[in-house]
Amino acid sequence: MALYSVIYFVVAVVTSAEFAEFAATMIFGLPLGFYLGIGVIISGLVITRIYLAKIEN
């Protein structure tokens, strides 16, 4: 939960107006902000799966 909170709020800060230029950096034709957004979704899925697997074991 702590790890996911860090990921979520760091992405939120990076995509705020103050850091917009950094979020707009293009990587393989798409802006960094897009990858960070996808990262929030994928990391959420992975962390959830790890958590559930740990509990079930």
Place this chain on the structure above:
Amino acid sequence: MDNIVALSILIVGMATFFLIGIYSRRWTKSTAEFYVAGGQIPWKLNGVAMFSNYASGASFLGVAGAIALFGIDNWWLALGFFAAWVVVVLILASPLRRSGKYTVADALRERFSGPEIRFLTIVAGLTIGVLYLVPQLVGAGHLFNLLVPGLDYIFWVAIAGGMTAVIVVMGGMRGTSYNQAFQGIIIFGAMILLFVLAMVMYFNWNPLNMLTEADNVVTPTQVVENDAAQEILSVYPIESNGDEAMEAAFYSSEVLPEEPSALTPGVNVKDLPNQLSLVLGLFLGVVGLPHVLIRLYTVKDAVAARKSTELTIISLAIFYTLTLFVGFAAMMLLYPLLTDLINNGEVGKATNTAVAELGDLLGGQVLLGVVLAGAMAAILSSAVGLLIQMTTTVAHDGYTVLLRPESSEEQRVLVARGAGIVLTVIAVLLSIVLKEENVAQLVGMTFGIAASTFAPVLLMTVWWVRATKQGIIATFIVGLIVSLAFTAAKYMGMDTLVGLPVLVNPALYGVTAAFATGIIVSLLTKDVGAVDHFMHLAHDRDGRDSDAGVPRED
């Protein structure tokens, strides 16, 4: 009448919702059945129902519509909605399911005795429920009034309210669950259809084209702000087909070569304090929404609750990712239409109807009908979830526990049904009175209050052994007052309140004040309640991973 095929599909969908509610009536004889379907909803069905409960009209139409108008920055709403579910799974789903019976108040009562906390949960639960239900009905009234001209706002509000009451009063939680699962399939299917058809018909079967092409487009909003709308509309009128609309979209970057593209982050976001307040409200808001949490009690044990929430998370991950692609597809394929609407000051209409217009463009009347049914399903699904939560709060937490513990099963179910009807009438009347109010502000207020009240109360109760009854009560009161005060300040157009800037969402102040108060008061007092019993129950300290199964008896 125009759109007869689309309307027919919508009516068939609504008739099915109605029949499911009627059919489920046979299972609503006992309170356990009415409140939580006897804890016997299969986890897969519950997972789809939770997805549907959560993916309201705002998610189905609003997020993609906002991306179509404003670009990638508005995807943040979808990311916030998604991340909030991860929080629910990681820190609340299992302990809450193990320690409660019907409602969130039950879980709190396992640790703290006395009526005070239950009374506060009733007040906050009903406040949040009504504030969230009213915008669903207001949204339904405006949306269908726009999409189906000729039938006015009050008609659609009454239809949406009436359908909500029938599903809940007749079908109880079981009928609500079946309906929400069916509605979830429609919502998800409609979004998938829009994505696939747009990709196949206009983007060469490559979803990434939908994003990379958007890098050559200036958003319709920026075009209007730079007074370039007429220049584009004079070349590409609003009657343009999909291919011409895409040419219009690309033409925008020729007209405004210095403007950032629709794919550029940071064009439409606020400063850091506003951004943090918004994302905090989204992050913790869901943790504090009782109508979402009540679904954890409808499955047989904590394992099933976790499986349900995981299925919901996977569905939400796909759904909210697709909203980005569908939003950009709508922007490019409806470019002249959206530009014209924004240029005429009809931003709300452009946002709410973009997905429906995209359906009409891609699949004609049939897909428009599916999108309309999806929109109604999304609105109804959230509305029935809210109404059954409020009904259970009144009938169980209020009538059964606080007022008439000796009442019979029949009396309790009767009160629940009556509460459902009365609450619906109140919500419909409020929706008519608040017709002109900003729906987004009402929803924002709900998330801010939920994040400032239920969220800190639940997190401290479930995870902090030093939390005291006095601390929890203080948290509730301070969180409610601060979040309401800053929401009211924003609503009244104030720039500052007690020297603090008024932000887009009250969560930053409300959550901070609530947690700070709860921690300080808890450290100054000693009544930690039945903490050993509660922690043993919530966190299964013996190492067992399931609970007794069906809801426990008092």
